[in-house]
Amino acid sequence: MSHQEKRTLVSVLAETAILITYCIYAAEKAQTSSAMPVDLKSWAMAILTFLSIGIAAMIIIQIIFHILLSISLAITEQVKHGTCNDPDLEKKIGKSIKLEMAEDEMDELIGLKSSRIGFAVVSLGFIAALLALIFNYSSVVMLNTLFISFIVATMSDGLTQIYFYHSGVKNG
Secondary structure, eight states: OOHHHHHHHHHHHHHHHHHHHHHHHHHHHHHHTTTSOOOHHHHHHHHHHHHHHHHHHHHHHHHHHHHHHHHHHHHHHHHHHTOSOOTTHHHHHHHHHHHHHOOOHHHHHHHHHHHHHHHHHHHHHHHHHHHHHHTTOOHHHHHHHHHHHHHHHHHHHHHHHHHHHHHOOOOO
16 A cells, blocks of 8 residues: 555545544534524534644644654665664665655546535535535535535545545546
8 A cells, every 4th residue: 555545545544543533522412402503603613623624633633644654664674674773874864755655647636626525525515515405404504515515526536536545547
């Protein structure tokens, strides 16, 4: 599995955890506030809180992932060369890390094709949110539909990237 695949998989797993946590929170909040009038401000604050937590978690997870990747590449290089006293070992490790993290045209093409899928999911979520309003669902349903569609779009983008890395991608 390549660096890009591992990074994307870690991101998808983190996004899945955030989505599950939010759905549990939203379900509990909807059950406890069913007798109360709709309070969009509290729902907006909850969504902004989950967005902030999600962004911070993704940054921390990516930093930890890159640190662990660098350590594993350094260990691999040391084992391959069999010595820790080689003065050029640090340069070899640095070169190995740069090669592993480099992105080429295929990575860019995969990113573009998978982002197309993500945009389609967001568009469908937006249409679903508008339909919820047309069919007289509460504005909370519309707000949650939008938020969940953004998370699902990001997850589908990542899963599509993993698919293209495994099956290949054709230009065109």
